[in-house]
Amino acid sequence: MHKKIFKKYYFIEKFEKSNIDIQSKNTTIIYRNYKNKYNTKELVDLKNYCRKKNLKLLLSNNIKLSIKLDFDGAYIPSFNKDYDHLSYSLKKNFILLGSAHSLKEFRIKERQNVSKIFLSSIFKKNNNYLGINKFKILSSYTGKKIIALGGISRENLKLIKLTKAIGFAGISYFNKKKGP
Numbered sequence: 001m002h003k004k005i006f007k008k009y010y011f012i013e014k015f016e017k018s019n020i021d022i023q024s025k026n027t028t029i030i031y032r033n034y035k036n037k038y039n040t041k042e043l044v045d046l047k048n049y050c051r052k053k054n055l056k057l058l059l060s061n062n063i064k065l066s067i068k069l070d071f072d073g074a075y076i077p078s079f080n081k082d083y084d085h086l087s088y089s090l091k092k093n094f095i096l097l098g099s100a101h102s103l104k105e106f107r108i109k110e111r112q113n114v115s116k117i118f119l120s121s122i123f124k125k126n127n128n129y130l131g132i133n134k135f136k137i138l139s140s141y142t143g144k145k146i147i148a149l150g151g152i153s154r155e156n157l158k159l160i161k162l163t164k165a166i167g168f169a170g171i172s173y174f175n176k177k178k179g180p
Contacts, residue, residue, distance in 0.1 A: 006160065007167030009097075009118070009147060011060075015046040019175060025054060028095075028175070030075045032060030043069055051052050058095060063088065072130040073097065076112055078105050083112060101128040106142050115143060118169055121150025129132070166179065 008027040011021065013035075029050055032045065041128065043059070047069060050057040058073045059066035063085040066074040073095025074085075080098075090096075098114035100106045101121075109117050121128045122135045128150065130138065141148040148165040152173050160168055 006157075006165070007147070008174070009167060009169035011171045013170065014096030015042050015049070017049065020049065020053060020055065023053075023174065028056040028058060028072075030058045030060055030097075030169070031077065032077075034061070035071055038065060040060065042063075043071075048158070056095065058097065063096075067094070067113060074099060075099075075107070076114060081108055086113060097147075103138065106144075107135070110142065112146065114144065116145040116147055116166070118147045118149040119165075120148075122148045122152070122163075123156050126150070132159060133161060134164075135165075139164055 003024065003043070008024065009037070010023060010027050010032055011030050011032055012082040013033045023029070029048060047057055055071040058075045059069070059071050061077055061080055063074040063076070066089065067088060072093070074097075076098040077100055078099045084090050096114045097116050097118065098109035098112055099118035099120060106117065119130070119135060119139055122130055122132065135148070139178045146163070148160050148163065148168040149170065152160070152168045152170045157168070
């Protein structure tokens with residue numbers, strides 16, 4: 001039996017070369033910063049650095065800016081219920097991803113025409129906590145590809161193989177290890 005290789009999605013809030021340098025080629029970087037206004041110069045520098053490293057780069061919650069800056073795609077968070085982007089002219093390989101926590105949000109993301117849906121939270125025990133079984137049930141309600149999100153660590157990564165997820169996303173999983 002062959003080993004299942006997951007696609008990885010790394011959420012970042014600021015441009016740090018040291019964290020990007022340690023990512024594998026099958027990692028997609030998603031820049032999301034909901035606290036501050038996007039700094040266009042920083043975004044262009046990040047885009048150029050990711051291209052140099054041969055990594056895909058998506059911008060969160062701003063499809064128009066993602067198109068303008070020629071990013072590889074955009075990420076639509078669960079709270080974004082807009083359909084404005086459907087009238088935009090997208091390049092052929094533009095990636096559009098979205099996240100959902102419920103069946104209702106699944107349907108919204110499907111109407112937003114995303115190619116893959118981040119489903120959370122598979123392990124992190126928060127308001128959106130699903131666990132493995134609910135995750136599997138909810139993911140069976142869509143034909144879209146599913147990406148696991150929430151509380152993923154190296155220890156529980158094997159459990160994702162029990163689902164139909166094609167990848168996983170996170171923040172702390174990808175950060176540089178501190179200490180020995």
